[in-house]
Amino acid sequence: MKLLDVETPAVLVDLPRLQRNIQRMADMARAAGVSLRPHTKTHKLPGIAHWQAEAGAGGITVAKVSEAEVMAASGLTDIFIANEIVVPSKARRLAALARRVRMSVGVDSREGADALSRVAVEEGVELRVLIEVNSGLNRCGVLPGAPVLELARYIKGLPGLVLEGIFTHGGHAYSATTFEQRDGIGLSEGQVMVETAGMLASQGIHLERVSVGSTPTARAASSVSGVTEVRPGNYVFYDAMQVGLGVATWDDCALRVTATVISRPDPYRAVVDAGSKVLGSDRGGNLSAVRGYGHVVEYPQGLLARLSEEHGVITFDQSSETPHIGDRITIIPGHACPVANLANHVYLVDGDRVEATWPVLGRGRVE
Amino acid sequence: MKLLDVETPAVLVDLPRLQRNIQRMADMARAAGVSLRPHTKTHKLPGIAHWQAEAGAGGITVAKVSEAEVMAASGLTDIFIANEIVVPSKARRLAALARRVRMSVGVDSREGADALSRVAVEEGVELRVLIEVNSGLNRCGVLPGAPVLELARYIKGLPGLVLEGIFTHGGHAYSATTFEQRDGIGLSEGQVMVETAGMLASQGIHLERVSVGSTPTARAASSVSGVTEVRPGNYVFYDAMQVGLGVATWDDCALRVTATVISRPDPYRAVVDAGSKVLGSDRGGNLSAVRGYGHVVEYPQGLLARLSEEHGVITFDQSSETPHIGDRITIIPGHACPVANLANHVYLVDGDRVEATWPVLGRGRVE
Numbered sequence: 001m002k003l004l005d006v007e008t009p010a011v012l013v014d015l016p017r018l019q020r021n022i023q024r025m026a027d028m029a030r031a032a033g034v035s036l037r038p039h040t041k042t043h044k045l046p047g048i049a050h051w052q053a054e055a056g057a058g059g060i061t062v063a064k065v066s067e068a069e070v071m072a073a074s075g076l077t078d079i080f081i082a083n084e085i086v087v088p089s090k091a092r093r094l095a096a097l098a099r100r101v102r103m104s105v106g107v108d109s110r111e112g113a114d115a116l117s118r119v120a121v122e123e124g125v126e127l128r129v130l131i132e133v134n135s136g137l138n139r140c141g142v143l144p145g146a147p148v149l150e151l152a153r154y155i156k157g158l159p160g161l162v163l164e165g166i167f168t169h170g171g172h173a174y175s176a177t178t179f180e181q182r183d184g185i186g187l188s189e190g191q192v193m194v195e196t197a198g199m200l201a202s203q204g205i206h207l208e209r210v211s212v213g214s215t216p217t218a219r220a221a222s223s224v225s226g227v228t229e230v231r232p233g234n235y236v237f238y239d240a241m242q243v244g245l246g247v248a249t250w251d252d253c254a255l256r257v258t259a260t261v262i263s264r265p266d267p268y269r270a271v272v273d274a275g276s277k278v279l280g281s282d283r284g285g286n287l288s289a290v291r292g293y294g295h296v297v298e299y300p301q302g303l304l305a306r307l308s309e310e311h312g313v314i315t316f317d318q319s320s321e322t323p324h325i326g327d328r329i330t331i332i333p334g335h336a337c338p339v340a341n342l343a344n345h346v347y348l349v350d351g352d353r354v355e356a357t358w359p360v361l362g363r364g365r366v367e
Numbered sequence: 368m369k370l371l372d373v374e375t376p377a378v379l380v381d382l383p384r385l386q387r388n389i390q391r392m393a394d395m396a397r398a399a400g401v402s403l404r405p406h407t408k409t410h411k412l413p414g415i416a417h418w419q420a421e422a423g424a425g426g427i428t429v430a431k432v433s434e435a436e437v438m439a440a441s442g443l444t445d446i447f448i449a450n451e452i453v454v455p456s457k458a459r460r461l462a463a464l465a466r467r468v469r470m471s472v473g474v475d476s477r478e479g480a481d482a483l484s485r486v487a488v489e490e491g492v493e494l495r496v497l498i499e500v501n502s503g504l505n506r507c508g509v510l511p512g513a514p515v516l517e518l519a520r521y522i523k524g525l526p527g528l529v530l531e532g533i534f535t536h537g538g539h540a541y542s543a544t545t546f547e548q549r550d551g552i553g554l555s556e557g558q559v560m561v562e563t564a565g566m567l568a569s570q571g572i573h574l575e576r577v578s579v580g581s582t583p584t585a586r587a588a589s590s591v592s593g594v595t596e597v598r599p600g601n602y603v604f605y606d607a608m609q610v611g612l613g614v615a616t617w618d619d620c621a622l623r624v625t626a627t628v629i630s631r632p633d634p635y636r637a638v639v640d641a642g643s644k645v646l647g648s649d650r651g652g653n654l655s656a657v658r659g660y661g662h663v664v665e666y667p668q669g670l671l672a673r674l675s676e677e678h679g680v681i682t683f684d685q686s687s688e689t690p691h692i693g694d695r696i697t698i699i700p701g702h703a704c705p706v707a708n709l710a711n712h713v714y715l716v717d718g719d720r721v722e723a724t725w726p727v728l729g730r731g732r733v734e
């Protein structure tokens with residue numbers, strides 16, 4: 001199938017770029033001496049997760065039980081849910097998975113630990129847990145140091161749980177306004193975790209995993225001695241946000257949306273058939289890093305200024321070359337992670353050929 | 368099935384509220400003497416479209432060919448694609464539908480009209496078209512008055528096309544900051560269309576349909592004599608944006624997301640398992656109309672301050688009652704239209720009972 005035979009809008013994954021991104025991050029982790037456990041929420045595609053595993057990832061990361069179920073069903077065997085499971089029904093689903101594959105899960109409260117422990121005992125399994133540490137994102141997680149030690153001791157006293165490590169996500173790096181700030185967040189993310197692990201070790205609690213990371217902080221955080229694992233997700237695709245953060249170039253961006261110009265109401269405006277229902281409307285924490293809602297590959301001077309659900313409005317200045325009605329354009333989205341989740345399937349492309357059409361098996365799994 | 372047995376996050380549609388919303392808009396249109404042609408992009412659920420049709424809608428509106436295909440397959444028989452179709456492959460899909468059901472489609476350029484005409488002739492069908500008029504949204508559409516007349520004459524000269532009417536979408540009402548401004552946009556939307564239709568009539572071009580509308584402008588635009596049809600979409604569900612615009616109350620909001628508190632890192636913050644991958648991150652054109660990313664029904668004093676993909680962060684002030692880990696809360700999203708599209712299925716609920724689980728058949732149809 002030729003790329004031009006794909007109806008628009010459609011989500012394309014450029015295979016050579018994807019494979020290069022997968023390989024480079026695997027090489028980076030190997031060089032830093034840390035395990036790579038990529039977050040698969042970015043693509044929700046078991047096929048890509050297998051390619052990541054083959055390139056050297058020790059295991060994968062997911063955001064929820066339903067994603068873990070999809071990945072386990074496809075043959076992935078080492079899955080970390082980097083999130084809290086606090087209700088018995090989901091803990092039972094986790095326990096069912098833990099009988100078949102190597103599962104681990106986050107915890108950041110006594111209540112959560114109690115819930116997991118009760119189900120582990122009832123179901124006769126051991127559940128591996130990692131304490132989530134708040135290294136500055138201020139989302140979930142306990143503060144570093146003493147609060148982690150306190151929760152670790154509590155977990156050690158509960159039946160059915162194995163305390164395997166600690167993890168954090170330096171997502172506040174997405175709000176960084178300079179490269180130095182971004183790398184500073186990565187370094188501090190690693191240091192905070194290593195110090196906390198050291199404090200626990202001094203109290204006799206030795207951790208197998210000290211897990212960090214996000215795509216923008218992966219390199220800096222991995223460089224900290226004592227970090228054992230890194231969990232970037234977005235790097236398989238990259239996007240306008242990552243380019244704005246200086247983590248990737250436009251040429252690295254593997255996820256692209258193909259769209260058609262459907263209206264040219266005036267010389268300064270072109271409307272395409274890709275809106276927020278395929279591109280998402282997420283521009284990230286640092287709006288100054290991303291120009292518009294995405295990068296128009298063929299018309300970089302154009303500004304993807306507005307999205308409605310099924311329309312994207314690209315504006316041009318007076319001197320610009322502009323596209324005609326019926327022309328196809330390619331958009332690199334502001335944030336790639338919501339995009340695969342918005343499509344029933346993605347097209348894997350190499351140049352102007354479509355090599356495969358893959359259903360996004362993990363998508364829409366809101367539970 | 369009990370509502371409490373549904374895993375979170377999940378998208379709920381409250382049946383009594385939904386049915387009340389459907390009935391009220393049908394009554395409003397009947398009283399105004401206009402046809403109601405609801406936009407089904409809001410729910411993408413053929414079942415709800417049938418309820419809308421039964422309540423008196425003359426036909427339905429969709430945003431794209433793929434949605435029309437889903438709706439036609441489910442037995443809907445009068446479908447308007449309120450968007451431009453400019454490529455032959457999609458025009459052929461439109462023609463195939465037009466053999467089975469009453470189809471109409473938007474057009475706003477000679478190039479688009481040519482493409483439709485060529486396919487209509489090749490396929491031996493007549494395609495009904497409506498010219499899109501830009502009444503102020505500045506997205507697609509030709510300007511009112513003379514430009515519409517010029518395109519109408521051009522279309523009249525093309526084989527295979529029937530010029531059925533003109534349509535507009537007063538979506539700029541979503542940026543209104545006062546109720547007067549909102550209704551003013553609705554009135555002006557109707558007036559501009561009626562004046563343009565009058566100009567065409569004076570030149571011998573009589574239109575069957577003068578179609579307007581959006582949920583916030585439906586009432587005002589329908590009140591203009593000469594308007595024949597109104598196309599609100601969001602009103603089946605309503606959301607925080609519509610409440611902010613004074614179009615609905617919280618009690619009217621039929622689409623709700625049920626979520627679980629998974630983390631309580633400090634007394635002023637609760638984290639739930641609903642993020643942008645179920646709630647969307649769209650807050651609309653007038654940020655001052657919507658507080659946070661949605662309304663927390665049980666804790667209206669809480670502010671849904673941040674969303675990441677699978678987390679929602681609710682902040683509280685010192686004196687607030689706050690939820691515990693494991694508690695369920697209900698969120699009315701900022702914008703309901705992206706939400707059904709994010710879920711594989713929705714739960715139709717009445718009080719604490721789940722009456723049905725419906726797959727969102729039109730979702731993820733990005734092409």
